[in-house]
Amino acid sequence: MDFKPLLLWSDILLWAMVAGCVALAFYCRRQDYLRRAWRRVGESGVAMSSATILAAFVSVGLLDSLHYQPRLPAQEGSTEAQYAPEVLSALDALVADLRLNKEKTYSAPLATHAFAKETMERDGVQTRDYPRLKWGGAHLEDVAGRDSDLARRAASGAFYGLLLWAAVVGVAVGLMALARGAPYGATCRTVWQPGTAATRPIAWRAVFATLAVLSVIGGITAAWAAGYHVFGTDKVGQDVLYLSLKSVRTALLIGTLTTLVTLPLAVALGLIAGFRGGWWDDAIQYLYTVLNSIPGVLLIAAMVLMMQVVIDTHPEWFETAAERADARLLALCFILGLTSWTGLCRLLRAETLKLRELDYVQAARAFGVGDARIMARHILPNLMHIVLIALVMDFSGLVLSEAVLSYIGIGVDSSMNSFGTMINAARLELSREPVVWWSLAAAFVLMLALVLAANLFADAVRDAFDPRFQWRARRVVKKVAA
Amino acid sequence: MIAYIIRRLLYAIPILIGVNLITFLLFFVVNSPDDIARMQLGAKRVTPEAIEKWKAERGYDKPMVWNAAAPGVAKATDTILFDKSVRMFALDFGRADDGRDIALEIKSRMGPSLAIAIPTFILGLFVTVSFALLLVFFRNTALDVGGVVLCVAAMSISGLFYIIGGQYLVSKVWNLVPISGYSGGLDAGKFLILPVLISVVGGIGASARWYRTLFLEEINKDYVRTARAKGLSELRVLFRHVLKNAMIPILTGVVVVIPLLFMGSLLLESFFGIPGLGSYTIDAIGSQDFAVVRSMVFIGSVLYIIGLLLTDISYTLVDPRVRLN
Numbered sequence: 001m002d003f004k005p006l007l008l009w010s011d012i013l014l015w016a017m018v019a020g021c022v023a024l025a026f027y028c029r030r031q032d033y034l035r036r037a038w039r040r041v042g043e044s045g046v047a048m049s050s051a052t053i054l055a056a057f058v059s060v061g062l063l064d065s066l067h068y069q070p071r072l073p074a075q076e077g078s079t080e081a082q083y084a085p086e087v088l089s090a091l092d093a094l095v096a097d098l099r100l101n102k103e104k105t106y107s108a109p110l111a112t113h114a115f116a117k118e119t120m121e122r123d124g125v126q127t128r129d130y131p132r133l134k135w136g137g138a139h140l141e142d143v144a145g146r147d148s149d150l151a152r153r154a155a156s157g158a159f160y161g162l163l164l165w166a167a168v169v170g171v172a173v174g175l176m177a178l179a180r181g182a183p184y185g186a187t188c189r190t191v192w193q194p195g196t197a198a199t200r201p202i203a204w205r206a207v208f209a210t211l212a213v214l215s216v217i218g219g220i221t222a223a224w225a226a227g228y229h230v231f232g233t234d235k236v237g238q239d240v241l242y243l244s245l246k247s248v249r250t251a252l253l254i255g256t257l258t259t260l261v262t263l264p265l266a267v268a269l270g271l272i273a274g275f276r277g278g279w280w281d282d283a284i285q286y287l288y289t290v291l292n293s294i295p296g297v298l299l300i301a302a303m304v305l306m307m308q309v310v311i312d313t314h315p316e317w318f319e320t321a322a323e324r325a326d327a328r329l330l331a332l333c334f335i336l337g338l339t340s341w342t343g344l345c346r347l348l349r350a351e352t353l354k355l356r357e358l359d360y361v362q363a364a365r366a367f368g369v370g371d372a373r374i375m376a377r378h379i380l381p382n383l384m385h386i387v388l389i390a391l392v393m394d395f396s397g398l399v400l401s402e403a404v405l406s407y408i409g410i411g412v413d414s415s416m417n418s419f420g421t422m423i424n425a426a427r428l429e430l431s432r433e434p435v436v437w438w439s440l441a442a443a444f445v446l447m448l449a450l451v452l453a454a455n456l457f458a459d460a461v462r463d464a465f466d467p468r469f470q471w472r473a474r475r476v477v478k479k480v481a482a
Numbered sequence: 483m484i485a486y487i488i489r490r491l492l493y494a495i496p497i498l499i500g501v502n503l504i505t506f507l508l509f510f511v512v513n514s515p516d517d518i519a520r521m522q523l524g525a526k527r528v529t530p531e532a533i534e535k536w537k538a539e540r541g542y543d544k545p546m547v548w549n550a551a552a553p554g555v556a557k558a559t560d561t562i563l564f565d566k567s568v569r570m571f572a573l574d575f576g577r578a579d580d581g582r583d584i585a586l587e588i589k590s591r592m593g594p595s596l597a598i599a600i601p602t603f604i605l606g607l608f609v610t611v612s613f614a615l616l617l618v619f620f621r622n623t624a625l626d627v628g629g630v631v632l633c634v635a636a637m638s639i640s641g642l643f644y645i646i647g648g649q650y651l652v653s654k655v656w657n658l659v660p661i662s663g664y665s666g667g668l669d670a671g672k673f674l675i676l677p678v679l680i681s682v683v684g685g686i687g688a689s690a691r692w693y694r695t696l697f698l699e700e701i702n703k704d705y706v707r708t709a710r711a712k713g714l715s716e717l718r719v720l721f722r723h724v725l726k727n728a729m730i731p732i733l734t735g736v737v738v739v740i741p742l743l744f745m746g747s748l749l750l751e752s753f754f755g756i757p758g759l760g761s762y763t764i765d766a767i768g769s770q771d772f773a774v775v776r777s778m779v780f781i782g783s784v785l786y787i788i789g790l791l792l793t794d795i796s797y798t799l800v801d802p803r804v805r806l807n
Contacts, residue, residue, distance in 0.1 A: 290500035
């Protein structure tokens with residue numbers, strides 16, 4: 001084999017989360033009220049196009065979560081396979097051009113020449129000039145042809161993007177026609193027609209329109225990236241597009257894995273406090289009041305500092321640098337989870353207090369059903385919508401807080417690509433002359449797209465599941481920014 | 483009222499003890515002082531003597547919770563738990579790693595922090611409430627929809643970009659105010675105006691949207707219809723009736739943070755080089771000065787608990803239906 005697959009802990013957890021989401025989807029299909037609520041999400045065009053954009057981010061993140069170690073060229077006399085200490089992912093393999101073709105230092109987006117002048121020898125005379133880049137536009141014989149080359153590439157990229165889009169949409173509509181047992185043409189028409197209140201179809205039109213935009217953008221970017229640095233290069237000459245793509249996984253991990261800690265704590269403690277009452281309730285309320293009264297960012301800082309000491313004093317736990325960075329990321333998720341479960345716990349406790357007085361719970365109790373069973377069968381399903389809304393709403397806040405925490409120096413490992421480390425590395429670049437703006441701009445655009453899509457999707461989910469309940473913006477960022 | 487306040491203050495004691503215990507566990511039990519010394523001294527200089535010296539300098543060489551060797555009461559007091567944690571109740575925070583007294587440092591840095599935080603708080607509240615009222619005034623029009631879209635977009639942008647972008651535009655491109663720095667007295671204005679503006683603008687999105695939903699909820703109630711039926715103008719209805727009643731939920735979110743204003747803002751102060759408590763905390767985190775971080779955690783929770791108390795009291799002031807018992 002040319003490579004050795006390597007599962008980092010975060011990969012395992014992320015794929016387990018994907019499996020969990022699939023299981024949740026099946027659960028929702030079976031429950032009538034959940035299915036109806038999801039249908040309401042599906043009817044909203046904004047929600048569906050946000051979901052499409054989120055899905056695009058998730059697929060980048062998942063590609064980046066298939067890790068492996070490449071095989072080193074065999075050494076003479078050794079039959080044993082040697083693997084590189086460097087850990088790569090499927091995404092790295094896909095965009096190997098971007099990863100490997102580094103420049104010396106900064107270069108502007110789509111530039112052909114470096115950003116800084118260098119002393120060069122030309123015809124025996126020493127001159128200072130901007131040198132040509134090693135990769136960006138290196139295929140051009142005459143740099144004056146760059147614009148027409150870019151236009152040509154953009155046109156063909158957009159064309160292939162649309163071609164791919166047409167194929168995907170065609171197959172998708174075909175599958176829908178099969179599932180409904182309707183003829184292909186009729187399915188096309190129903191998908192294309194705007195929904196009326198009576199028919200209430202899922203907003204496929206929004207999905208396909210968003211897909212079209214994404215594939216055109218993706219096609220053009222891919223076509224340009226084959227010959228240029230689309231977002232320029234950073235201080236050490238790394239391609240900024242590559243760095244931003246790698247950052248997506250970190251953002252997704254922080255936004256999702258944190259819930260693995262938040263959920264069990266909040267659900268279990270909230271249920272017990274609300275249902276059992278008495279000193280269980282007092283103890284749990286005390287616990288979350290204490291945790292809540294420490295300002296979020298300070299608690300996170302204290303915990304992260306302590307975690308750093310643990311990691312630094314036990315270097316023997318980690319074989320590769322990637323594993324250490326991974327452990328740090330997981331620890332950060334754990335810490336964010338430990339500090340952010342209190343809000344959800346309080347909501348669930350209050351709701352349980354209400355539910356346990358309802359007739360059907362009383363009836364179950366009168367029949368002699370045990371506490372644990374009542375909680376699991378009769379109360380928990382009725383809390384599901386709150387849990388779901390809280391999960392979706394927390395995501396964007398967590399992504400934003402990662403950037404802030406990394407800036408303060410208590411975020412992810414500095415060797416790990418994330419939007420926070422990108423911004424942190426680039427924050428002094430605006431004071432350079434001329435301004436180096438592209439790293440910040442790339443981080444800005446991608447973060448805005450991700451967080452905006454997540455926010456819009458979360459709003460739609462909230463409206464569909466529980467329009468009356470007031471969802472205060474309970475967000476980690478709020479605490480962080482204060 | 484006074485009895486209530488006293489009772490609430492008594493409630494605060496177990497919570498503060500809890501906070502204190504958590505910080506003690508975090509800073510002294512998760513990692514032993516030996517581990518911390520080893521990390522701070524760096525790999526090269528670690529010798530048993532160096533570790534002992536480091537611990538002795540900071541008073542970390544005592545037993546954790548019980549000093550069997552000491553005479554009398556000192557058995558309980560001559561320990562790390564008492565020295566580093568219990569003493570914080572008397573606002574005695576000990577010394578930072580650079581040898582300075584933390585309590586003194588906090589006192590001198592409070593001024594600059596408040597100089598940013600108070601104008602930000604007042605201006606921010608005023609601007610967001612007015613913006614939300616404006617949206618409600620134009621409800622169900624394109625202006626309202628546009629405003630909400632703007633809010634959602636604004637809250638999707640990381641606070642870091644507001645600061646970086648604002649600093650770049652206002653200070654560098656337009657050259658209106660100095661990029662960073664601070665000075666006391668009247669001169670401080672030119673250093674403060676930009677951070678205040680940036681944090682007001684950065685905060686509009688999330689809060690204005692939240693206030694808007696609060697106002698919209700009030701506006702459908704019977705008393706508002708009555709007020710309109712009496713022939714009051716829309717503006718009068720909004721300001722005299724809706725705003726007043728919507729103030730109650732707004733207060734919950736707002737009064738809690740007033741005491742926390744003392745802590746300053748981590749990001750703003752470090753970006754603008756303002757010598758307040760926020761930048762003090764950031765520097766301490768950066769240089770891993772655990773004594774300072776521990777003190778800030780404690781002060782933060784004290785202030786938060788005061789904020790909760792103030793919230794409850796302010797309820798009775800704005801809402802006569804609430805009785806404190």
